[in-house]
Amino acid sequence: MTTITEGSLGAAVTTDQAALDAVRKAKQKDIVLATGGMIVMAIAMTLLLTLIGDLVIRGAARIDYGFLTSYPSRLPERAGVLSAWVGSLLVMLVTAFLAIPIGIGAGLYLEEYARKGWLSNLIEINVSNLAGVPSIIYGLLALGLFVYGFSLGKTILVAGMTLALLILPIVIVSTREAVRAIPRIIKEGAYGLGADQWQVMWNYIIPAARPGILTGAIVGLSRAIGETAPIITIGALTFIAFLPPPPVTGEFPFISFAWLNDGFTVLPIQMFNWVSRPQEGFHTAAAATGVVLIALTFSLNGIAIWIRYRLRKGYRN
Amino acid sequence: MKTFLFLCAALSVFVTTAIVFVLIRDSWEFFANIPLTDFLFGTMWTPVFANPQFGVLPLLTATLQTAGLAMLVAVPFGLIMAIYLSEYARPAVRETIKPALEMLEAVPTVVYGYFALLVMTPFLQQIVPGLKGINLLVPGIILGIMILPYVVSVSEDAMRAVPNSLREGGYGLGMAKWQVAIRIVIPGAFSGITAAFILGMSRAVGETMVLAVAAGQNPNLTWDPREGAATITAYIVQMSLGDVAHGSIAYQSIFAVGLLLFVITLLFNIIGFYLRRKFREAY
Numbered sequence: 001m002t003t004i005t006e007g008s009l010g011a012a013v014t015t016d017q018a019a020l021d022a023v024r025k026a027k028q029k030d031i032v033l034a035t036g037g038m039i040v041m042a043i044a045m046t047l048l049l050t051l052i053g054d055l056v057i058r059g060a061a062r063i064d065y066g067f068l069t070s071y072p073s074r075l076p077e078r079a080g081v082l083s084a085w086v087g088s089l090l091v092m093l094v095t096a097f098l099a100i101p102i103g104i105g106a107g108l109y110l111e112e113y114a115r116k117g118w119l120s121n122l123i124e125i126n127v128s129n130l131a132g133v134p135s136i137i138y139g140l141l142a143l144g145l146f147v148y149g150f151s152l153g154k155t156i157l158v159a160g161m162t163l164a165l166l167i168l169p170i171v172i173v174s175t176r177e178a179v180r181a182i183p184r185i186i187k188e189g190a191y192g193l194g195a196d197q198w199q200v201m202w203n204y205i206i207p208a209a210r211p212g213i214l215t216g217a218i219v220g221l222s223r224a225i226g227e228t229a230p231i232i233t234i235g236a237l238t239f240i241a242f243l244p245p246p247p248v249t250g251e252f253p254f255i256s257f258a259w260l261n262d263g264f265t266v267l268p269i270q271m272f273n274w275v276s277r278p279q280e281g282f283h284t285a286a287a288a289t290g291v292v293l294i295a296l297t298f299s300l301n302g303i304a305i306w307i308r309y310r311l312r313k314g315y316r317n
Numbered sequence: 318m319k320t321f322l323f324l325c326a327a328l329s330v331f332v333t334t335a336i337v338f339v340l341i342r343d344s345w346e347f348f349a350n351i352p353l354t355d356f357l358f359g360t361m362w363t364p365v366f367a368n369p370q371f372g373v374l375p376l377l378t379a380t381l382q383t384a385g386l387a388m389l390v391a392v393p394f395g396l397i398m399a400i401y402l403s404e405y406a407r408p409a410v411r412e413t414i415k416p417a418l419e420m421l422e423a424v425p426t427v428v429y430g431y432f433a434l435l436v437m438t439p440f441l442q443q444i445v446p447g448l449k450g451i452n453l454l455v456p457g458i459i460l461g462i463m464i465l466p467y468v469v470s471v472s473e474d475a476m477r478a479v480p481n482s483l484r485e486g487g488y489g490l491g492m493a494k495w496q497v498a499i500r501i502v503i504p505g506a507f508s509g510i511t512a513a514f515i516l517g518m519s520r521a522v523g524e525t526m527v528l529a530v531a532a533g534q535n536p537n538l539t540w541d542p543r544e545g546a547a548t549i550t551a552y553i554v555q556m557s558l559g560d561v562a563h564g565s566i567a568y569q570s571i572f573a574v575g576l577l578l579f580v581i582t583l584l585f586n587i588i589g590f591y592l593r594r595k596f597r598e599a600y
Binding site: 023026027029030032033034036037038040041044045047048051052054055101102103104105106108109110113114122123125126127128129130132133134135136137138139140141143144145148149165168169172198219222223225226227228229232233234235268271272275276283286287290293294297298300301302305 | 322326332335343402420426428435519520524525526571583
């Protein structure tokens with residue numbers, strides 16, 4: 001047992017008190033910072049939810065069967081988004097058909113085949129740089145190259161190609177991440193059983209990476225569906241009162257690609273057009289189109305997040 | 318098969334080359350007619366007048382002003398939110414907020430344009446005296462909110478990349494959480510946080526629809542954010558909506574300003590890319 005003199009005990013108590021005060025002070029600042037963070041977060045979230053809520057309240061009432069099955073009109077109350085949603089759908093078809101296979105191919109090449117060297121380094125820097133190019137620049141590329149350079153015109157095909165280029169980096173990056181996350185033993189096990197590189201890729205890597213690739217593809221498409229600037233630049237029309245010829249026909253060979261070469265409009269352009277008009281009625285129609293767009297992008301992203309969540313669970317087992 | 322995959326990967330390089338090629342080819346003739354100094358330092362942008370002038374400064378000041386306003390919103394808010402998420406929030410909170418932020422990133426930009434023009438502007442007109450119906454202030458603020466999720470998620474990644482041993486060292490020396498956050502985590506993640514802001518700035522500069530809707534289409538050399546002024550991107554949209562004759566000087570002018578925009582964002586992206594790589598290598 002150590003003996004404690006009265007004096008030394010007193011000193012110990014005072015230093016403890018000082019230390020306690022310092023700790024208490026630091027804790028108070030901690031609380032200030034943490035609360036500040038929460039408040040800022042709450043303000044930002046509330047602001048955005050208010051804005052979206054306002055849009056939904058204004059626009060949702062306008063969405064009915066007639067709105068989805070009418071062409072745009074000079075009269076705001078008769079205007080609808082038929083040509084816009086059909087246009088968006090067809091453009092997305094082209095985009096998905098091009099961007100998904102090419103993006104997956106590029107991602108697989110970079111992860112599995114590319115040898116470390118200047119070429120793969122160049123491609124790598126290039127992909128991350130492309131992801132940062134403003135979307136309107138893709139529109140200028142398409143205008144100069146596809147519309148006038150290749151004389152393809154202002155068509156659904158060109159719009160789909162433009163958006164495919166735009167979302168290519170997203171698909172490539174997510175494919176690479178998905179492939180990289182596959183445990184090495186899966187590959188090595190397959191090689192050990194005598195599979196060649198192609199068999200390993202086709203039977204093991206692609207199936208294992210599928211959820212990750214799918215997530216990237218969906219996120220990319222959700223981005224493409226809301227893109228406005230590049231499509232305005234290639235000269236999409238804002239007033240379309242006809243539909244492209246249907247892709248399925250009654251006569252042989254039953255599938256027609258005439259729609260690819262048709263003029264078109266898409267949902268975000270329709271919304272842009274209506275926002276810019278002075279009449280209240282068109283603003284309501286714009287809000288309704290906004291609700292449709294947000295519903296589409298949120299549900300696509302929701303699906304992507306859900307797939308990723310399930311994927312994470314899968315790896316834990 | 319390997320060749321096919323290689324071609325897919327090579328396509329991305331081709332796209333970059335094609336962008337540079339198209340921008341330069343179509344602005345070549347423009348710069349043959351308009352001297353570069355007149356373009357860069359001219360104060361009048363009147364492409365469709367009888368005697369057209371092509372001084373890009375009005376477009377450039379509007380672009381930089383809105384992007385600057387966006388940064389005024391995104392930097393402080395983004396930093397506080399990132400610190401909160403990375404250092405204070407419980408994992409459950411973080412796991413809820415991060416996907417929510419991702420969802421917000423997905424909102425189409427034209428919808429933000431609607432918010433700026435039809436919701437925020439009428440509201441702020443009651444508070445800010447002299448605010449015009451079309452102005453730079455509101456789109457600037459909305460741009461800031463728009464890039465916030467991106468800025469937060471990149472800087473939060475950088476903060477979480479700071480190894481825990483450094484934090485624990487701080488606690489061992491008797492630091493409180495906020496001291497660890499400000500004196501250890503932020504300096505440790507500095508290059509990553511800077512990268513987040515620079516990449517956010519690059520997005521704000523290249524953003525189109527919010528500005529085309531709410532900042533107006535009238536080139537206007539002003540430093541007053543309560544007034545409207547066309548940005549580079551808004552000008553490209555305006556010209557594309559009208560019927561511009563292919564090959565005319567007005568047609569070439571959109572490629573000239575596009576080239577300028579591309580160079581500016583490329584600069585930001587290269588700096589951001591370099592800084593991001595630096596923080597990844599650091600730990």
